Amino acid sequence: MPVEDTMPGVEALMAAYQQSDPDAARALVTQLSPQIFQFYLAQSRNRAEAEDLLQDFWLRIHKARATFRPGEPLMPWLYAIARRVRVDRYRKTKGAREHEIVTEQLPERAAPEAPRRNEPKISEMLQSLPESQREVLLMLKVSGLSIEEVARATGVSVGSVKQKAHRAYESLRKRLGRGK
Amino acid sequence: MNDDLNISLSPGEPPDAELLKRITVQMESAPAVRPLPSNAILLTISLSLFAIISFALAAVVKFKAFAALSAGEMELYYGAIGLFALLFGRAVVERMIPGEKRQIRSFVPWIAAPAGLGLVMGTLFSDHSTVGFVSSGIPCLTTGVISALVSGVFGWRLLRCGYLVNPRETILLYGFFAGLVGIAVLALHCPIRNSLHFLVWHLGAMILAGIAGLLVGNYIENAD
Numbered sequence: 019m020p021v022e023d024t025m026p027g028v029e030a031l032m033a034a035y036q037q038s039d040p041d042a043a044r045a046l047v048t049q050l051s052p053q054i055f056q057f058y059l060a061q062s063r064n065r066a067e068a069e070d071l072l073q074d075f076w077l078r079i080h081k082a083r084a085t086f087r088p089g090e091p092l093m094p095w096l097y098a099i100a101r102r103v104r105v106d107r108y109r110k111t112k113g114a115r116e117h118e119i120v121t122e123q124l125p126e127r128a129a130p131e132a133p134r135r136n137e138p139k140i141s142e143m144l145q146s147l148p149e150s151q152r153e154v155l156l157m158l159k160v161s162g163l164s165i166e167e168v169a170r171a172t173g174v175s176v177g178s179v180k181q182k183a184h185r186a187y188e189s190l191r192k193r194l195g196r197g198k
Numbered sequence: 199m200n201d202d203l204n205i206s207l208s209p210g211e212p213p214d215a216e217l218l219k220r221i222t223v224q225m226e227s228a229p230a231v232r233p234l235p236s237n238a239i240l241l242t243i244s245l246s247l248f249a250i251i252s253f254a255l256a257a258v259v260k261f262k263a264f265a266a267l268s269a270g271e272m273e274l275y276y277g278a279i280g281l282f283a284l285l286f287g288r289a290v291v292e293r294m295i296p297g298e299k300r301q302i303r304s305f306v307p308w309i310a311a312p313a314g315l316g317l318v319m320g321t322l323f324s325d326h327s328t329v330g331f332v333s334s335g336i337p338c339l340t341t342g343v344i345s346a347l348v349s350g351v352f353g354w355r356l357l358r359c360g361y362l363v364n365p366r367e368t369i370l371l372y373g374f375f376a377g378l379v380g381i382a383v384l385a386l387h388c389p390i391r392n393s394l395h396f397l398v399w400h401l402g403a404m405i406l407a408g409i410a411g412l413l414v415g416n417y418i419e420n421a422d
Contacts (some may be wrong), residue, residue: 036231043225055213069217076221082361084231085295094297095281102296102363109420173364193299 047076053161054100060144060156061104075103093163094170101153101171146173150184154179168183234359237291237298243356244287244375251349252379256386261342266389271322278318279382282311286375293368294360303368307410308374312401315381319396326394335399338388342380342403348408349379366415373411377404 028049034042054075058068078099086095144152157168165183169176234240267275289302353376362368380403388400 033233035225035228036233038228038230041227043228044222047222047225051213051218051221059211065211069213072213072403073217073221076225078361079223083228083298084359085234087233087236087295095295096297098296098363099361115330149265167297170299173293173300 029088029090029092032083032086032092036083036086036088048177050096051076055094057097057100057156058104060160061149061152067107071103071107074107075100078103091167091170093161096169097157097161097163097167097171098173143190146184146193147189151182151189154182155186158183202356216376218382219229231386232347234276234295237288237295239283240291241287242292244281244291244353247353247356248283248287248349248375248379248382251352252345252382252386255345255348255379255383259383259387261386262389263384263386266391267402274318274322275385278315279378279385282307282314283375283378284381285310286371286378287370290357290368290375291327291360293362294357296361296363311378314405316397316401319400320393323391323393323396325392328394331395331398334390335395338384338390338395338399339402339406342400343385343406344380345383346373346376346380346403346407346410350376350410362418365418366412369415369418370408370411373414374404374408376411379405380404380407 028046031042031046031049035046051072055068055072058071058075059065062068062071070087079096082099086092093140147155154168154172157163158165163171165179167174169179172179264272283416287308289304289307292298292300292302293304330362349371353372357372381400384400384403388395390396
């Protein structure tokens with residue numbers, strides 16, 4: 019079920035936040051943080067890093083809040099910024115990671131969830147996908163964005179999003195042993 | 199797209215409650231802001247700035263091109279510049295807003311503008327002589343680059359009203375857009391009807407501005 023269906027009025031909350039409404043700010047953080055955190059966690063698999071990213075994300079939302087136009091969909095705007103935060107962090111830490119021994123981080127890694135009947139360690143399998151495919155799949159399946167919204171958030175065409183999602187599904191299908 | 203995998207991820211662990219509280223405290227104190235106007239208004243402002251800066255700078259170096267061009271030539275020449283200004287303006291404006299639907303791919307304006315303008319000028323001016331090529335070209339290149347720089351500085355404030363999710367791509371386009379101001383100023387000023395002169399010295403100003411945009415964009419991309 020798309021996330022927007024469960025949280026009506028996030029656009030209205032954002033518009034109120036632009037007008038300095040503290041209740042709207044609180045509601046936005048409460049309602050949107052879990053899915054943004056999930057978006058980061060699924061890509062970093064490191065809780066501390068995902069929380070850092072979440073904090074940075076809200077800082078950017080605060081700085082960029084004037085660029086949201088009431089009446090426009092909020093999710094593409096939000097995820098375009100969320101993506102940017104992750105790209106920036108990746109670039110900054112890339113150099114450091116290349117020279118680090120990462121064993122220290124291992125205990126912090128989120129424990130994979132127990133597989134369910136229709137969910138055979140999907141979260142682990144996502145890690146094997148190329149970054150762009152994983153990102154598209156996360157936006158579609160975790161955050162519940164539509165293909166059009168993912169296209170807007172990632173700045174590519176709808177066709178490109180469909181292609182990435184298709185390739186991701188194919189790759190996961192093969193791993194699940196359901197290859198054609 | 200074959201999505202028959204029934205993929206779904208459970209909500210997972212929520213973020214730390216203390217962290218959310220800290221974020222909320224920071225967000226609650228945000229002063230009110232006025233949302234950016236529509237793309238149509240931003241585009242109108244961009245094109246108005248483009249026209250005002252072009253005419254103001256051309257007035258400084260004198261409008262000498264009017265005497266050298268026929269009405270038809272002016273229509274084609276200035277019409278092409280206006281068309282590409284519209285293309286660059288639209289491309290830059292839609293990159294100022296995160297998650298905005300992109301109707302113009304980033305490479306289209308900076309490939310189409312030099313190619314289109316080169317074609318128009320090659321068609322309009324049949325003179326290809328190279329007499330005084332460098333001596334007449336350097337002042338044009340200098341004027342074009344300075345004009346691009348001035349417009350780049352003036353337009354920067356407008357660009358920074360937005361939030362650039364891809365500074366490298368956006369500022370590259372912005373650099374070319376500023377370079378187009380250089381071409382517009384030269385189109386109003388330079389009376390030389392020589393296609394080679396245009397291709398090297400006028401278009402050269404735009405290419406240099408585009409390269410400057412790429413360098414600034416790269417710098418900002420890495421500094422952010």
